[in-house]
Amino acid sequence: MQIKDMKKEDLEVMAYDDLAYLILREAGSKMKINDLFKEVCNILDLSNEEFENKIADFFELLSTEKRFVMLENGYWDLRDNHSQKIIIDEDDDDDDEDVDFDDPVENDVTDDSEEIFDDNEDEDIDDNDDLKNFAVIDEDDEENTNIE
Numbered sequence: 001m002q003i004k005d006m007k008k009e010d011l012e013v014m015a016y017d018d019l020a021y022l023i024l025r026e027a028g029s030k031m032k033i034n035d036l037f038k039e040v041c042n043i044l045d046l047s048n049e050e051f052e053n054k055i056a057d058f059f060e061l062l063s064t065e066k067r068f069v070m071l072e073n074g075y076w077d078l079r080d081n082h083s084q085k086i087i088i089d090e091d092d093d094d095d096d097e098d099v100d101f102d103d104p105v106e107n108d109v110t111d112d113s114e115e116i117f118d119d120n121e122d123e124d125i126d127d128n129d130d131l132k133n134f135a136v137i138d139e140d141d142e143e144n145t146n147i148e
Contacts, residue, residue, distance in 0.1 A: 002026060003043065016040055016058055017065045021078065024068075030077035033059055 003011070003022050011019065019040045024031060031039075037058045041051045062068045062076060069079045 011043055016054075017061050017067070019043060020058075020062065020076075021067055024076070024078050030071055030075040032074050033062065033076055036076060 003019075003026060016037075020036055023036060023039045023043075034055070037051065037055055040046075040058070046054075063070070067079055068076055069082055070076055071082075
């Protein structure tokens, strides 16, 4: 359905991006954002003041809407009208090392877990240690000691 065939009430309840989509689809060509929003404003009978106040929001709306694409020199169009070219550079594949995934992977990390715990703790005891005469006793044994 074309815009000119739609009722004024239906157009007034439409979002700006939906109207822009219809305008670009009917035009069949790209448009500058000012021209596109002027068309939206003309359809909705918005004033020049409203145009100036809402053009930034309209730009943000088109920028985040996936149906639209910004082209060179400030033109906007429908994304459906443009295909993306994907260029695969086959020369980059030659730079990669050949990896055989069938070979088991060698573990380059050294296992230092044996060195973390020292089983011979007696060598580390300092003879001048203030706690060398320290003893842990139970509460029951505390009564039998002569410590003041």
